[in-house]
Amino acid sequence: MTLLFLFVAAVGGYFLGSVPFGLVLVRLAGLGDIRDIGSKSIGATNVLRTGRKDLALATLLLDAGKGGIAVLLARYFFGETAALIAGVAAFAGHCWPIWLGFKGGKGFATYLGTLFAFNFIVALLVCLTWAVVAFARRYSSLSALSAAAAAPVFAWIWSGPYLSAACAVISIFLYYRHKENILRLMNGTEPKIGGEKSQSAS
Template sequence: MTLVILIFSYLLGAVPFGLVLVRAAGLGDIRTMGSGNIGATNVLRTGRKDLAFATLLLDSGKGAIAVLLAGMLSSFDARVMAVAGAAAFVGHCFPVYLGFKGGKGVATFLGTLLALNIKVALVAGGVWLAVAAVTRYSSLSALLAAALTPFLFLVFGQWAFFAASVVMTALIFLRHRENILRLMDGTETKIGKGPRDDAVA
């Protein structure tokens, strides 16, 4: 059953909602626009706030659904739920449907956190908002919020969730490696200033 949950969670996470919604709206392939990312921020560059918001909800939702469904099928076994959330996250970052070229995972990460521990999700979300408000760097906000998450799970003594969050945080840093380089050399674009503020994807 755990293997079935793992595979289902990955396949659910791999659904590229941004791509699907933009195509369904007759706007073309989101991968050829803006930053080329499939996430909500790049969808916003089409000028359709409704599509961007829907993408954000769906990309977050697939992480939450994977965790909650895994919980119901496993009598809320923390290890199974953690694996399901991580699998959905990996699916978004490396979707089989798109040749394993996906988004950066922040929205799916947040949805997974909401289902695993809403307190952790709220703190991480608060950190993202605070850093974004002060620095205007979406990528830095995402990186700091993700880095804090494993420590929050340690505080709550949730070891399975801690392990899953370490994996997801490491992948978020990996997926943001170009953003990190731009932050270091001072060329990262701030929120609302150009095509690179694509951390929520």
């Protein structure tokens, strides 16, 4: 594996991840700029605030899909190490897309997409963690943070140290992207799921 192949995987993963599907879909639907409403994020959670569940679902699937595709393409052409790099890069592309002044989404859907491409069991366990916390506490951001914290552990058990390390890097980035949510959780002002001004995890 040459450094050139790893570089191509990183760049390709970043640019795949940086495609702002939420922004594009909302504009095509004639609903304006998604960055002007709610949390101003381009992810599915904010798209849902337009009242269009179909657009939110499409955004969720496409944001997850771009992470998975980045991993699968890099694995096919360059191998497993390149796939790990492409997965991290795709997540970074979603969070910091060059097209939008490096202001993107919070990355949880793209994270899930990369996990499904790497290990289906790990991805399902991360989804289950999100669902349990969401049901128990009704905070979307807390659910994403909890699932992200658990992901490296699940990856270590069900896959091994390499995927676990990649998950740890992505989870650190995800926590950084949720820094405002963390502050609101700490001071008790974070809206719950279904709250009018919820600013959560996608």
